[in-house]
Amino acid sequence: MTTGTKLATARLAEIVGGSNFFADPARLADYEIDGVRPSAAVRPGSSEEVAEVLKFAAAEKLAVIPSGARTKLGIGLPPRSYDLALDLTRLDRVISYDPGDLTLSVEAGISLRKLAGVLSERGQFLPLAVPFFGRATIGGTVASGVDSPLRQFYGTARDYILGMEFITGEGTLAKSGGRVVKNVTGYDIHKLMIGALGTLGVMTKVNFRTFPLPVGSRAFVATFETAERALEMRARVAHSPLTPITTEVLSPGVADLFYSDAAARIEVDAFAPGIITNRTWAFSAGFAGTEKVLDRCEAELRTIAEQCAAAGLTALSADRIPGAFGRKREFIPIALDSSPATTILKISMLPSRLKEVLAEIGAAAESDSLPWAAIARGIGIVYAALLPESKTDSSRARVVRAVDRIQAACARFEGHATIPWCPTEWKSHLQTWGAERSDLPQMRKLKTVFDPHGILSPGRFVGGL
C-alpha cells in the first residue's frame, strides 16, 4: 500500500469507521504472517462492509488476507504480498438458530467456544473439535480445513455445512447452498471455500446442521508393545459392527507431549498418569450412546483388545474423558509449544497403509535423531510432529531430510503429505503443500473466476495460488 496510501486510509476508515481501522505498526504486528506485516488492518462490522472493503481493494490492487482469531496463520506459504489485514472478529453473531430443525447460521467471526455455549443450552453441538478450540473462530476453522477427531463418525465440515455467504475478490456478496439439510440447488460453490485458506473468497456467514449431544459417552485406551498390534486393533474395530465416534493410534512420543507442562497449560483438564506411556503404542476409541450401548461397546472392545494382545486397557469414565479428548484435539498446539522448531506433517492415506506410513515416519525421524510423535486417525489421517531441540541450520537440514523422505514415501503409498506448520525460515526448503498437483490448472481456473485480480491471500495456497 505504498502509492495512494492517504487515499486508501481515508476510504477504508470511511467504510469500517475510524475506530476499526489501524495503521499503527505495533498493532499491525499482531497480523503478521510469516514475518510479513500488512500496512493496515480493518475490522468490518457487517458483510456489506466486507464487500465494500474488497471492492476497494480490488480497485486499488491491495493484497488482502482475512483472519479470525489468528491461531492458524502459520498454515501455507508466505504471502506474496500483504497490504491489508481483514479482521473478521466483529462478525460474531448467531444469525439464526432453529434447534427444532437442527440448523444454524452464524457469522464467520464467532468463536467456537461461544457457539458451543449457545448450542449446548439446547442440548446440541457442532462436531468441530479442532485445535486452538479455546480461541478459534468458525471462519478460520473452515478456511484452514483443520479437522476434528470426531470426523470418524460425523465427517468433516464439508459434510455438515449447508451453505455460506462469502465475498469474492471483486467484492461481490454471494451465497451458495442454503439453510435446509438437503439441497441440490445450483453448484456447491461453498465447498470450494472450505480449506481454501481465503484464496477464493472471504466467508461472512456459514450455515450448519447441528447435532444432538450424545446422551452418554465412554472412551478407551489400549496400549501395545508394537505399532502393528495397535493398528491391528484399529482394523478390527473398523470391521466390527461398532460405530466409534473417534479412533486413533498414538505413537510412543505422544505420551511425552501429553504429560508435558505445555499440555497442562493448553488443556487444563487432567490426564491421569499411566494411561499411555512413552514406551508403548496406543489405540484409543470413543463411543456415544445409552448405557446399554456403551456396555456392549466396552465388552466388544475388551475382546478385541485381548485378541490383539494389548498390554493394558483403560476405560475412561465421563469425567476423565475431557482431559484425554482435549489433548488429542490440541495435539498440534501442544506440539508447537514443545519445541522452537516443531514441524508438523499432515498425511492422508488409505487406512491399510497406516502401518507403512508410521514405520516410515519413525525411521525417518530416528535416522536423524529427531524426537517425534504421531497421531493417526482411524480413517487414515496422520498428524506427525518432528520436534528438534533448536531452530539451527543443522536442525533444519535434519528436518528437511526427514520430511522429504516421508513425503516421498507418502507419494509411493498414493497418499498426500503437506506441512501445515514449520518455522517460517524453513518454508523455502520444504514442500509445504506436498508434491505438485496435476489438477492445479483446474484450480487456477477457479481462482481466476473468484479472484481475477489476485488480491485474496496471494501465494499462500497450493501451487502458489
Next chain:
Amino acid sequence: MDPRLLRELKKLLSAEAVLHEKEDLLLYEYDGSIDVARPNCVVFPRTTEDVVGIMQLANRFETPIVGRGAGTGLSGGALARHGGIIIGFSRMNRILAVDLENQRATVQPGVVNSDLSAAVAHAGLHFAPDPSSQKACTIGGNVAENSGGPHTLAYGVTTNHVLGLEIVLPSGELIHIGSAAADTPGYDLTGLFVGSEGTIGLVTTITVKLTRLPEAVKTLLAIFDSVDDATETVADITARGITPAACEMLDGWTLRAIEAYVHAGFPLDSAAVLLIDVDGLREAVESQAENVADVCRLHHAREVRVARDSVERDLLWKGRKNAFGAVGRLSPTYYVQDGVIPRTKLPVTLRRINEIGKKYGFEIGNIFHAGDGNLHPIILFDARDEKQLERAIATSDEIIQFCIQMGGSITGEHGIGMEKDRLMPLLFSPPELDLMRRVRDAFNPNGLLNPGKVIPSAKSCGEIHVRPLPVAGVPSA
C-alpha cells in the same frame, strides 16, 4: 446433423454404438421429468478413451453433448435440450475395483446403483445413497445429480460418499480429481463436480466410500388419522435429536394408490403413515425404536406396527419405492415437485400444499422424505389439455414459492436441470447466477456440454416454458 460427424462417430465407436434413426431416438427424448427434447444421435462409449474421442468430435463439429445414465432423472438433466449428441453410459458399467479393507470401490459411471451394493453385500457393505430408482439409475447419474434417497437422512447424499473422479472436460482433456485417500490438498474440486448436473465435465470413473451395513434394522409403520399429527410427529422426532435411518411420510391418497398396485399392507383408511427405519447396534435400535414409537403415540398415532421380519420390511419399502409407478397408473401425467423446508415447518407447509391444490382444483398426493424436510408433492393432470398443464405448473410454482418463504429450497435431490432453471432467480441474485455461470464457463467455455441446464440463460429468466408433454404411465382401466 452433419453426416460427417455421424461418420466419424461410427468410425470411432463402430456403427452399432451410434443411434440416429428417428425411431431409435424416441426413447432418448424423455427422462423421468415432464420435459421432452430430441437428440440428433445417441452414442455408447465403452472406455474413457471413447469419451475423450467423442468429446473431441463434439468440439470439432461444435455440437452439443449431453451425458446420460439410465434416464431416470426428474429434472430433464439428461435431455438434449438443444439437440446434439447424447452420450449414454450404459456400456461403461464395470465395477473396476473393490477395496474391502478400506471400504472403497472404483466404478464406471454406468454401474447401476443397487448393483454396487449387491456386489459388496457379502462383505457386509453397501453404497449408501439409495434413490427410489436405485434398481435402474446409475452411479454416474447419481454423481451428476448429487442424488439422495430415503436413507440419506442418516447416511448423507451422494457427495458425502464420493472421494475421487476421473473426468473428461468439455475440451476433451482428461483430469483426475480427489483421491481414494481423504483430504486431497487443494480446492475441493470433487465437491464442485458432484451435483453439477453434467454441465462442467463428463465423469468416466468414480471412487466411492462403502458403508458398513448396520447390525440391526427395525422398520416401523406409524398410522395416523390426520396429516397434521403425522407431520407434528416428524417435527418432534427431529427436535428431540432422534435421527432415524429413514423417515418417510405417505399420505392417505398416495397409500391407496400404492396399495392397489403393490399390496404392501398399508392401511387404506388412514390419513397418513410414517415409514421409519432405525438401524445400528442391536442395543441402540431397540431403544431408538421405542423412543420413536413413543413420539408417534404422543401425537395420536392410531397404531405403530413393527415389521416382523425382513419380508414384511422389504414389502413396506417396496411400496414406498414403487410409489411413482403406482401413481402413473392413475393419471396420464403427473408432476413431482422436490422442495425442501425446515423440519419445523412441515405441519404448516403440508396444510398450505393442500390449500394450494384446492385453489387450482388438483388433488395433490404427498410421499416424501419427511425426516429431511424434502417434499415430493405429486400433481396429477392430463398433459393433453394445455390449460391443465399451465395450471399444474402454476400450482407447483406456488408450492415452491411457499417453500422459499419458509426458508427452504427449490430442489432437495432431483436437480435443477431444464425443469427449474427458470426458478433459480427466486433463490439467487443476478451476481450469484453470474458467478455460477462463470464457474461453468471456466470449464465449459463454448457451452457445448449440456447446454440450457441449471443456470438460466440471461434472457430466459422469469419466462415460463410450456412444452408438449409425454404421456407417462398407464391410464387406469
